[in-house]
Amino acid sequence: MKFNILCKDENARVTVIETERGLVHTPQFMPVGTTATVKAVTPEQLKDIGAEIILCNTYHLYLRPGENIIKRLGGLHRFTGWNGPILTDSGGFQVYSLSSLRKVTDDGVEFRSHIDGSLHFITPERAIKIQHALGADIIMAFDECPPYPSSYKYTLQSLKLTTSWAERCKRAHSGNTSQALFGIFQGGFYKDLRTKSVEEITEIGFDGYATGGLSVGEPKELMHEMIHFTGELMPEEHPRYLMGIGDLIDVLEAVEAGYDLFDCVMPTRNARNGTLFTSRGRISIQRAEFKDDETPLDPECSCYTCRNFTKGYLRHLYLSREILGMTLNTIHNLTFYFTFFRKMREAIMNKEFSKFKTQWYEILKDNFRDTEYVSR
């Protein structure tokens, strides 16, 4: 993996991550392909709408079909038919958020599968080994994610664990030159612990760095404060990834703070639930007013969905629970995201990010923030 910073506008930056399977232009959004498919779209459709890199979840793929089956079938790229770059998370967050009976020890985490209740034990070494079998271009260290709120004492202990696990991940990864390994910062919402985490993790040394442990239930203001605080601390010469965050207002803050990579289920999950993003705001496609609306979702969008289908048709598909509706909505929402990120890169190149942020903040604030929203 090579990394080049092409342009900076204050802390916001345009970079290129060069992997063996293609370039990733940042700021970039990674669609989530939890179970080795970005839900409801083909790899061909993903390419067509401009996806550069997708994320797959190690936790899910470890449980089903199992990393060794994917390895025998040629690794994640061959398995999914997606030939571009792939990032796998380490499973740390999913163990925290999805499994039951989680028991953390110094050595690793014991948990029960959310699918069948079976018992599993994952160590840092095992998390790396699983990710080696999966074969993504970028893999993540195994971390421990403290819930919100957590005491200073708990957060400090958890941080020490994450650091020691990061060292073990680095060791377990030594000799592997085909996959980049990113370290993860934790430290909850205590600034001194965040600082300590950045110091310890960068000391170990990774190909890129991620901030984890945000968007776990904290108020937005606190999240934004931590995004800016951690952004300042992170090393410049490596990719910076803000894990699990994709609400576009949060993205604006994070890009301003110098983050490069993002992932979130928001565009895809909302699409399947009939919530669509447009240049004029959020649309719930089931609303009666759209029943004979012959206009496309977004007159400014040139995606397959907007070129060929009316809101009236999309509403009909939604009410009829038709699979095609989910596919067309996903194509549109992801296109909206990719377009937003492309425009953001252009704004940075033109040294106009601040203007871009102000403009979009207004649009997003009035039309996108809503309790109907499904994030994470």
Added chain:
Amino acid sequence: MKFNILCKDENARVTVIETERGLVHTPQFMPVGTTATVKAVTPEQLKDIGAEIILCNTYHLYLRPGENIIKRLGGLHRFTGWNGPILTDSGGFQVYSLSSLRKVTDDGVEFRSHIDGSLHFITPERAIKIQHALGADIIMAFDECPPYPSSYKYTLQSLKLTTSWAERCKRAHSGNTSQALFGIFQGGFYKDLRTKSVEEITEIGFDGYATGGLSVGEPKELMHEMIHFTGELMPEEHPRYLMGIGDLIDVLEAVEAGYDLFDCVMPTRNARNGTLFTSRGRISIQRAEFKDDETPLDPECSCYTCRNFTKGYLRHLYLSREILGMTLNTIHNLTFYFTFFRKMREAIMNKEFSKFKTQWYEILKDNFRDTEYVSR
């Protein structure tokens, strides 16, 4: 609509139906797009795999979203984004098979919606008016479909009704030159009544003719006997459509008997249920033996699914209930059907249909007939 017979091999024939929106080469299979979408695939994917014409169900579209909404949104072609030829059935069969509390009078049929239980009354004139609003290239007369078994007396009465409704449909359609209207033969499983129906319906005169009332629970042998019997009777100089039948063994019989057009949910519904058609027989993708199978579904198939994905991946998608699995399976099964029909046309052109039928009969007999099969 223009109709040309290009070639005959005994009774089997290759024809071209010329519509304003494109050519239909027969024998041809029409994928079923019940609610204005062939389930799980985009119109673009349908075109790519070679679909020439799709069928939509008037009954479903009348109930939801309503024909007037589709009309306001520019008709079925604009609504669905499918710009090729479309055929709509009249709703007669669905009223018979899906609705409850069906009450047939000389004037029409009263029934309750399978969606919300609401009460509806459809007359032949109304069925034609609905199909005018939908705007398909080929529309169907409104008929009454007797169940199996039915007495001679009931079948005769029903036949008289179908004939009188056919006359009313023809009148209701007069002046409309942009849509072709096909008549439907009924008569159950009584040969003299089938003969009578053909005489009466052809006497009225339509742009094409269909045989209805088969595949309603009768033994296969009886169905095949009636397919051949009706095939002999049908006028040569018009398209011949065998409604609702798509089991490939039945198709072989019907093409031999001189039928041109077919529709059936079999390839699409089976795809969604994980049953896949290959040149070596039927596959249930969920079987454990496929878990690390790195071969495509069918080595002889060149569809998007077979070019890019392994059986192991398709099994994983199926077990994970992923939408993409339904899409990829549908692409494959429809490709299998279109390839089968193309080869059938080639065999007829080469005067080798009899050989083709014998060869495929053996393959299909051993590997395709199965109680797991979902037809109609």
